[in-house]
Amino acid sequence: MNIIVCVKQVPDTFEVKIDPETKRIVREGVESVINPYDNYAIEEAVRIRERFGGKVTAISMGPPQAEKALREAVAMGVDDTLLLTDREFAGSDTLATSYILSCGIRKLKDFDVIVCGRETLDGSTGQVGPEIAYHLGIPYITYVSKVIDISAGSIHCVRLMEDHYEEVRTKTPVLITVIKEINQPRIPSLKGMLKAKKAVVSMCRCCEMDGEKCNYGQEGSPTRVVDVWTEQMQKDGKKFEGEPEDLAGILFNELKNLGVV
Amino acid sequence: MAMIKISHDKCTLCGTCIKECPFDAIEIKDDKLYINENCTLCGLCVKVCPEGALEKEEKAAPRTDLNHYRGIWFFAESREGKLTPVAFEMLSGALKLKESLGEEVSGVVIGSGTEGFAAELGSRGADKVYIIDDESLAHFQEEAYALAMAGLIEKYLPSIVIAGATMMGRAFIPSVAAMVRTGLTADCTGIDIDPGTRLLLQTRPTFGGNLMARIVCRNHRPQMSTIRPKIFDEAPVSRDSKAEVVNEPFDPSAVKNRVEFCGRQKVENMVDLQESEVIVSGGRGMKEPKNFALIKELADALGGAVGASRAAVDAGWMPYPHQVGQTGKTVKPKIYIACGISGAIQHLAGMQTSDNIIAINKDPEAPIFRVANLGIVGDVFEILPALTRKIKEKNS
Numbered sequence: 247m248n249i250i251v252c253v254k255q256v257p258d259t260f261e262v263k264i265d266p267e268t269k270r271i272v273r274e275g276v277e278s279v280i281n282p283y284d285n286y287a288i289e290e291a292v293r294i295r296e297r298f299g300g301k302v303t304a305i306s307m308g309p310p311q312a313e314k315a316l317r318e319a320v321a322m323g324v325d326d327t328l329l330l331t332d333r334e335f336a337g338s339d340t341l342a343t344s345y346i347l348s349c350g351i352r353k354l355k356d357f358d359v360i361v362c363g364r365e366t367l368d369g370s371t372g373q374v375g376p377e378i379a380y381h382l383g384i385p386y387i388t389y390v391s392k393v394i395d396i397s398a399g400s401i402h403c404v405r406l407m408e409d410h411y412e413e414v415r416t417k418t419p420v421l422i423t424v425i426k427e428i429n430q431p432r433i434p435s436l437k438g439m440l441k442a443k444k445a446v447v448s449m450c451r452c453c454e455m456d457g458e459k460c461n462y463g464q465e466g467s468p469t470r471v472v473d474v475w476t477e478q479m480q481k482d483g484k485k486f487e488g489e490p491e492d493l494a495g496i497l498f499n500e501l502k503n504l505g506v507v
Numbered sequence: 508m509a510m511i512k513i514s515h516d517k518c519t520l521c522g523t524c525i526k527e528c529p530f531d532a533i534e535i536k537d538d539k540l541y542i543n544e545n546c547t548l549c550g551l552c553v554k555v556c557p558e559g560a561l562e563k564e565e566k567a568a569p570r571t572d573l574n575h576y577r578g579i580w581f582f583a584e585s586r587e588g589k590l591t592p593v594a595f596e597m598l599s600g601a602l603k604l605k606e607s608l609g610e611e612v613s614g615v616v617i618g619s620g621t622e623g624f625a626a627e628l629g630s631r632g633a634d635k636v637y638i639i640d641d642e643s644l645a646h647f648q649e650e651a652y653a654l655a656m657a658g659l660i661e662k663y664l665p666s667i668v669i670a671g672a673t674m675m676g677r678a679f680i681p682s683v684a685a686m687v688r689t690g691l692t693a694d695c696t697g698i699d700i701d702p703g704t705r706l707l708l709q710t711r712p713t714f715g716g717n718l719m720a721r722i723v724c725r726n727h728r729p730q731m732s733t734i735r736p737k738i739f740d741e742a743p744v745s746r747d748s749k750a751e752v753v754n755e756p757f758d759p760s761a762v763k764n765r766v767e768f769c770g771r772q773k774v775e776n777m778v779d780l781q782e783s784e785v786i787v788s789g790g791r792g793m794k795e796p797k798n799f800a801l802i803k804e805l806a807d808a809l810g811g812a813v814g815a816s817r818a819a820v821d822a823g824w825m826p827y828p829h830q831v832g833q834t835g836k837t838v839k840p841k842i843y844i845a846c847g848i849s850g851a852i853q854h855l856a857g858m859q860t861s862d863n864i865i866a867i868n869k870d871p872e873a874p875i876f877r878v879a880n881l882g883i884v885g886d887v888f889e890i891l892p893a894l895t896r897k898i899k900e901k902n903s
Contacts, residue, residue: 257714282833282834341684341685341690341691344685352551368714370694370713371693372693373684373691373693375681376649376679376682377685379682380682380685381685385764386649387649387766388649388677389674402769406674406828407674408586408675408779408781411771412646412768413769413770413771413772414648414766415766415767416765416766417764425827426830426835456551467690468689468690468724469691469724470723471721471722472708472721472722473721474713476719481864481878482876482877483864483880483881484880484881485879485882486881486882486883487884487885490886493883493890494890494893497881497883498898498901500881501809501898506809506810506842507898507902
């Protein structure tokens with residue numbers, strides 16, 4: 247079974263700075279990590295291989311430095327990697343990003359399952375997975391909490407909805423997006439880390455793909471960010487200390503004022 | 508939408524394309540090349556054909572004249588044969604845009620057994636309701652719903668389409684946007700019309716809520732957004748008049764990637780956090796799973812839902828669907844009561860836009876107090892029972 251896992255390298259959200267001129271995020275000096283949701287996707291991809299056999303390839307789109315994220319994926323058990331990196335890709339919104347990733351995935355030819363995290367830490371759109379599936383013309387299932395079985399050209403899994411879980415089945419090749427509940431990502435083994443150190447991350451530029459250039463980068467992106475600002479969330483409201491009974495009284499009055507008691 | 512066109516007079520049935528096709532989408536039927544439903548329009552066959560017999564036909568929609576696109580649409584989400592509150596919230600958002608834009612507001616209903624929906628949406632202010640009612644749509648499935656919606660959009664050309672950023676909305680609306688090749692802004696917390704350009708201004712938090720971004724979609728239509736629940740109040744029943752109803756047929760055979768529904772697992776006590784007006788959440792400070800009973804009692808007394816921090820979920824005290832924060836749910840209730848939650852940035856990202864935040868914590872320096880409107884420094888194990896008792900006394 248050929249399994250593909252999509253990975254994104256994201257800046258650590260603790261230290262976000264914005265260039266006031268370009269409105270772009272200043273990435274210099276900000277530490278980069280694997281998108282936390284993608285760790286669950288990598289783990290699940292590796293588990294699918296452990297259960298059903300096959301090979302896991304991690305794919306990413308990003309600057310050359312993003313190869314670090316792919317190496318971390320190797321340390322967790324991924325067999326092969328592919329980084330799509332080209333200036334032409336810069337400024338891609340979700341539609342362009344998903345198009346580029348789908349072109350990269352096509353280059354890998356055969357695949358049975360594509361695993362994505364539910365969303366990224368930085369953009370939090372959750373749109374790229376479903377849009378990749380559309381570009382590839384394959385079914386997809388979002389918010390998967392358990393993969394029950396993959397066999398005979400079909401996948402059987404459990405997905406989370408607002409207030410219940412659903413068991414669903416569809417054919418492969420398929421794309422799934424997974425939630426945290428699905429597994430507990432492993433800590434890379436020493437052997438894995440050694441393997442990651444030695445791994446060669448394949449780089450793929452725009453000219454090596456079969457896609458249409460007009461669908462890449464800014465040109466292929468219908469949306470534009472026109473303004474970015476930081477919101478002052480700090481409220482620093484009143485703080486009370488005292489006897490529990492009095493404090494409960496303060497809370498009671500507040501809830502009464504807010505109209506819920 | 509596009510297709511692969513075969514010039515049968517040029518085709519020599521050499522089979523090159525059949526071998527190269529990664530999707531087994533090409534076959535020979537009745538001595539003729541035939542492209543089956545596996546085709547994903549990747550175009551590889553066009554490239555490899557030695558005779559130039561294949562062509563990718565792009566049905567270029569007249570995207571240049573954006574003036575063809577008119578009207579504000581909202582997706583009227585329904586579950587188990589009932590419109591959801593978020594449907595009325597989206598209607599309210601659409602009506603707000605109508606004030607600036609002056610264009611008609613239409614609801615889109617997709618499902619099975621939708622009698623009465625149009626009347627309800629009409630009485631709350633919708634001018635028109637498009638209904639796609641088909642047995643095959645009884646259970647939500649991504650591609651079927653996306654095809655239904657995209658088909659309507661391509662036929663009637665709305666200028667704006669909004670939907671709730673619920674699990675359902677965020678699951679299928681991206682496909683709709685990709686199908687009609689337009690932009691989509693996820694999980695907005697604000698929408699407005701720019702008075703000069705009449706463009707939809709979409710505001711959304713990004714980077715875990717640390718940043719706000721304003722996004723526009725200039726040259727593609729429709730302009731599409733998913734909007735976080737509870738941003739708008741539900742549109743109230745305001746009039747007797749009816750919405751114009753447009754029933755559209757649905758062809759289930761158009762769905763190539765069917766997702767088969769095999770059953771549902773109801774989770775006990777599981778409530779939709781994003782729909783709750785009041786959320787009482789517990790964190791590491793609750794110390795033991797059984798102490799969540801205190802949280803539950805207060806939540807019940809207030810008619811609210813139970814939330815949990817990541818620490819409490821990872822410790823196994825509460826199931827994952829209750830988790831609020833970066834790897835869980837983003838909520839915006841009227842009142843959020845954080846009990847024994849220190850307020851790691853990952854938790855704040857999921858709740859800091861709540862209208863009112865009340866924090867109860869032993870540690871006066873806990874970061875949660877920085878985003879709280881009211882902070883109580885004290886022991887949750889003493890304060891919660893006392894508070895619940897007061898509320899129960901009042902209610903009885």
